[in-house]
Amino acid sequence: xxxxxxxxxxxxxxxxxxxxxxxxxxxxxxxxxxxxxxxxxxxxxxxxxxxxxxxxxxxxxxxxxxxxxxxxxxxxxxxxxxxxxxxxxxxxxxxxxxxxxxxx
Numbered sequence: 001x002x003x004x005x006x007x008x009x010x011x012x013x014x015x016x017x018x019x020x021x022x023x024x025x026x027x028x029x030x031x032x033x034x035x036x037x038x039x040x041x042x043x044x045x046x047x048x049x050x051x052x053x054x055x056x057x058x059x060x061x062x063x064x065x066x067x068x069x070x071x072x073x074x075x076x077x078x079x080x081x082x083x084x085x086x087x088x089x090x091x092x093x094x095x096x097x098x099x100x101x102x103x104x
Contacts, residue, residue: 055095058088062096065089069098 025031061082068078078100079086093099 058092058095062092062098065092066096066098069093069100072101075100 061084064082065078068081073081075086075089079089082089
């Protein structure tokens with residue numbers, strides 16, 4: 001049997017990339033620096049929409065929580081009535097300036 005070592009795929013990728021860079025500069029093009037904020041890439045890579053969607057849902061639940069607090073519900077009772085976790089109820093209350101009878 002003839003065991004030939006396989007070429008390293010990283011070296012192949014690097015050679016291809018270097019060839020593309022050389023052809024780019026050989027065609028007379030130049031590299032330019034793109035200032036921060038101009039490229040369109042932002043922090044979070046699309047997570048801002050995700051967080052906005054979650055916040056919108058919590059804002060929809062805020063009037064229900066406000067009503068439950070006015071009825072004298074505590075954190076646990078409000079969470080059970082809304083069908084969610086106590087941490088979510090605390091977050092909705094904090095974001096909307098709502099307070100229960102005791103400290104959050």
